[in-house]
Amino acid sequence: MSEPQAGPIGVAVVGAGTVGARVVQQIAEHAEDLRSRIGLPVQVTGVAVRDAGRDRPELGDVPVTTDAVVLAADPSASIVVELMGGVEQAHAVVTAALRRGASVVTANKALLAAHGVELHRLARENHADLYYEGAVAGAIPLLRPLRESFVGDHITKVLGIVNGTTNYILTQMTDEGSDYAAALKQAQDLGYAEADPTADVSGQDSAAKAVILARLAFHTDIDASQVSVEGIESVSVADIEAARAMGFVIKLLAVAELVDGEGVVVRVHPALVPQNHPLSSVRGPFNAVFVSASAAGDVMFYGRGAGGAPTASAVVGDIVTAARNLAAGSRGFAVEPYAALATLPLGRARTRYYVNLHVADEPGVLATVATAFAAHGVSISVVRQDGAGDEASLVVRTHEATDAALSATVASLRELPAVRNVVGVMRVEGQA
Ligand SMILES: NC(=O)c1ccc[n+]([C@@H]2O[C@H](COP(=O)([O-])OP(=O)(O)OC[C@H]3O[C@@H](n4cnc5c(N)ncnc54)[C@H](OP(=O)(O)O)[C@@H]3O)[C@@H](O)[C@H]2O)c1
Structure with missing residues (x-):
């Protein structure tokens, strides 16, 4: 536990584009509700943008800067909201905030995919929160x-x-x-x-x-x-x-x-x-x-899954969660990669497949094709054949198999003289 924060919750917003501008607006529009929900007022301490010369009436009288890292390092903000996008500069902003113990809210999936584990570690070490509900599926609480x-x-x-x-x-x-x-x-x-x-x-x-x-x-x-x-x-x-x-x-x-x-x-x-x-x-x-x-x-x-207002809804939700934690002198749950599982290659995935072939329209072709599937342990569930001149279209659906077995089957099919073309191979997901 840290000391509960007593005064207003300072929020620095880095990026005021599609999402960032909506976040600043939403905080202003819902100021009274937010104060009631958190128990303390929220105050936007500054906004960082690339072009400070542009007129931005949507930001009201919030101070604007072009130095994102300096804004993130300013101790008057106990929450830093990163909505600039990109990876390198966003990483500098987020690490500057976490290192001084500020909580971070972001919607930046590219940053989290590349550096998520490191950022969670930094958040844990500095007793800060790191939330990113807007990074996946926009407004959907997921x-x-x-x-x-x-x-x-x-x-x-x-x-x-x-x-x-x-x-x-x-x-x-x-x-x-x-x-x-x-x-x-x-x-x-x-x-x-x-x-x-x-x-x-x-x-x-x-x-x-x-x-x-x-x-x-x-x-x-x-x-x-x-x-x-x-x-x-x-x-x-x-x-x-x-x-x-x-x-x-x-x-x-x-x-x-x-x-x-x-x-x-x-x-x-x-x-x-x-x-x-x-x-x-x-x-x-x-x-x-x-x-x-x-x-x-x-x-x-x-x-x-996206858009300024839906994503801002998720971002402001995260700001409220981080602010409540600050007001209580607590932090949210840490995210730990404790299971340390291997990331397995695609070949290990098991699913069902659809394979669309153009084959010679002659006796025995179906049996030859079925043998190629069986040779790799891929069991067929449905076959549909439509003849057209000397060529037939053969659509095969399989039971569950590994991706590796299916790839090997397709390679074998391509070698068969009776198979003129493998037109399409697609995985099937979801039970009917
Ligand atoms: N748009 C969506 O629907 C959506 C949905 C989910 C997640 N996201 C994520 O949310 C983040 C923001 O997306 P967005 O669509 O709002 O982007 P955007 O409209 O391009 O806005 C980016 C903002 O960041 C500012 N900025 C960029 N580089 C900067 C720098 N070096 N220093 C200071 N400010 C800088 C820009 O300044 P200027 O205004 O001066 O150009 C702009 O205000 C991204 O990570 C994105 O993946 C977006």
């Missing part, structure tokens, strides 16, 4: 339940749609038949996608969030080099149509799962989800995450 509500249970899998941009693009492709480029352009026109959408469409944004989720769910550090990431750039309208014909939709999923009690696989990739699974109805820019735990079973979290 990280606090992982940190606090499931703490008596045993999480086995976290599975979800954590990137609204890609979910919007896939929804447009599914509902309107738009091709990838047109759907991306629409997402950009509506402000759901950045001018440079690479981090979203390549899956990197989802991967950073998956690392954060995995750390909290499995109490372990994650080796980023073992995280498998595949984006949506190569998903075609033909893939979506083929999925629909089998009763599935295609979603970009972030998955973190415990494998054989030995380690954790973290993966991001497009996957087939049954049309009657709750994740299939998560549309447009919305996010949803399934948490599976031994005692609780499946729990789903759903809501707005």
